[in-house]
Amino acid sequence: MYGALLLLHLLAATIWTGGHIVLATVVLPKVLKARSPALLLDFESGYERIGMPALIVQIATGLMLAHRMVPDPAQWFNLANPLSHPILAKLGLLAITLVFALHARLRVIPNLTEKTLTTMAWHIIPVTVISVLFVVVGVSFRTGWLY
Numbered sequence: 094m095y096g097a098l099l100l101l102h103l104l105a106a107t108i109w110t111g112g113h114i115v116l117a118t119v120v121l122p123k124v125l126k127a128r129s130p131a132l133l134l135d136f137e138s139g140y141e142r143i144g145m146p147a148l149i150v151q152i153a154t155g156l157m158l159a160h161r162m163v164p165d166p167a168q169w170f171n172l173a174n175p176l177s178h179p180i181l182a183k184l185g186l187l188a189i190t191l192v193f194a195l196h197a198r199l200r201v202i203p204n205l206t207e208k209t210l211t212t213m214a215w216h217i218i219p220v221t222v223i224s225v226l227f228v229v230v231g232v233s234f235r236t237g238w239l240y
């Protein structure tokens with residue numbers, strides 16, 4: 094069970110983080126150069142189909158892994174417990190990601206024009222940096238970087 098959870102968590106992480114790195118470093122520069130909202134919307138509509146399920150799998154398996162590590166969720170917020178540090182860091186990164194993703198989905202994407210492409214870039218870049226931080230914090234469970 095643990096192996097299956099970790100495998101799903103890592104597969105979803107490759108999709109979420111890898112997809113965002115491709116979006117930020119390959120697609121976004123092309124979109125900004127061509128000033129083409131259509132190019133961005135084209136990538137988004139394709140990526141969304143696997144990116145969103147990946148994030149949902151990530152959250153579900155992440156919560157189960159955290160529950161396995163620290164069974165009482167109230168302890169996740171107890172800073173005196175060193176194991177809570179990476180769990181809280183993950184939850185904090187998740188909260189920031191959800192704010193950016195919801196704002197992009199509900200406000201920026203429906204009204205995307207040449208002028209608002211820069212606003213969209215300022216959503217893509219932080220979400221990509223945060224997606225990498227998720228992996229760094231994930232690795233810290235084993236290395237103890239945050240304890």
Ligand code: HEM
Nearest residue numbers: 106109151152155156158159183187227228231232234235
């Ligand atoms: C897009 C979001 C996320 C990414 C990219 C991500 C990535 C990772 C990675 C790379 C690991 C290392 C696994 C290993 O040591 O082999 C990990 C572990 C872990 N993650 Fe996540 N994670 C994400 C979201 C979450 C969330 C929302 C939680 C919930 C609190 C969470 C909880 C955990 C836990 C508890 C572990 C340790 C598993 C263990 O070694 O037993 N993750 N994550």
